[in-house]
Amino acid sequence: MRTIIINGSPKGNSKNSNSRIVCEEFVRQMKSPCEIKCIANSDPEELALDVEEYDTVIFVLPLYIHAMPGIMMNLIQHLKPSTVHGKALGFIIQAGFIETEQEKYVERYFASLAKQLNYDYLGTVxxxxxxxxxxxxxxxKKVLRRFNDLGRIYEQTHAFDQKITRELGKPYKLTKSQTLIFQFFxxxxxxxxxxxxxxxxxxxxDKRLERPFL
Ligand SMILES: Cc1cc2nc3c(=O)[nH]c(=O)nc-3n(C[C@H](O)[C@H](O)[C@H](O)COP(=O)(O)O)c2cc1C
Structure with missing residues (x-):
């Protein structure tokens, strides 16, 4: 099973890209680390063709305004449905806000995208x-170790480990008391x-309160 990891951040391979870090940690403990490519600075048409050579594609992306970055949407528009069965598509989102509940809309889209493209859906972490x-x-450190384990287990099982996925996804929604503490901060x-x-x-x-579109 050949897997390619696609970094969907507009920051690409830059030092301050968190998606780059997650990609690297995901493959760190693999015996044969998967290839990682960035959408940023790539030709989406060429990258979409490259992707066809692999059995599994895992997108690692940030959330920008509650959605996937535009460059990733652009690449997706170039992807063609698979003509063979058994290929798989998976997604790993890392984002700034605490609650992972906000990812539920894009997750729903990813599940239906996989279906439309005739890929099995590996899930979204x-x-x-x-x-x-x-x-x-x-x-x-603990989070990075979880991504190491996720990748190592993925290499063995070709699946996202459910326990690690659940741990990484916490908190899905802040409790009332957590919200109160956060409000105080x-x-x-x-x-x-x-x-x-x-x-x-x-x-x-000095310009932080400006409202240029009003
Ligand atoms: C323009 C912009 C919009 C963002 N919107 C969201 C958002 O809607 N939800 C969220 O949780 N984080 C948001 N973030 C935070 C990023 O998801 C977070 O910093 C992420 O780690 C960036 O990954 P990258 O460095 O790989 O691009 C936003 C960041 C930027 C710059």
């Missing part, structure tokens, strides 16, 4: 709260510290 992965990898401005740092670095802090 979702990990929230991952925006700082490239900044503080040491804080994410928002009220005192803690949630904005990192974001404001980025705005200041880009001389955009």
């Amino acid at each position: 979702s990990k929230g709260e991952a925006a700082a992965l490239y900044m503080f990898p040491n804080m994410f 928002c009220d005192i401005g803690l949630n904005n510290l990192g974001w404001h740092k980025v705005l200041k670095k880009n001389n955009a802090f």
Whole structure:
């Protein structure tokens, strides 16, 4: 079974792409690591043809505005339905927000996409709260180990391990008390510290409340 991993982030192979990190961790403990390709800077037509050479395609992507990045949608529009049975399509989403419930819409789409393209659906693995992965990898050791295990087990079983998928997907939805704690952090401005740092670095802090489309 030949598998290709497709990195769907517009940041491609750059150092600060969390999708790149997840791709690399997924193949790290494989005996024969799968090939990884980036959509960014690729010709979607050529990449769609390359993909046909493989039995399984696993997309690793971030969520941008609750959806897949545009470059990934573009590639998908170039994919042709498989003419043979038994090929498989899988997805690994890593995103900034804590709750993985927001992924449910795109997951539903991925399941029906696989069907439309005559691929078996391997499933979608979702990990929230991952925006700082490239900044503080040491804080994410446990998460990275889970991706190592997910990849190692995938190589042996050709499936996403259900237990690891469940662990990575937590929390699906914050409990009431977690929401209250989070609200408190928002009220005192803690949630904005990192974001404001980025705005200041880009001389955009003073413009943060502007509403240009009004
Ligand atoms: C323009 C933009 C939109 C984003 N929208 C969402 C979103 O809707 N939900 C979410 O959970 N994270 C969102 N994020 C956070 C990214 O999913 C997160 O930072 C991810 O780790 C980026 O992966 P990458 O570095 O591989 O591109 C957004 C980030 C950017 C830059």
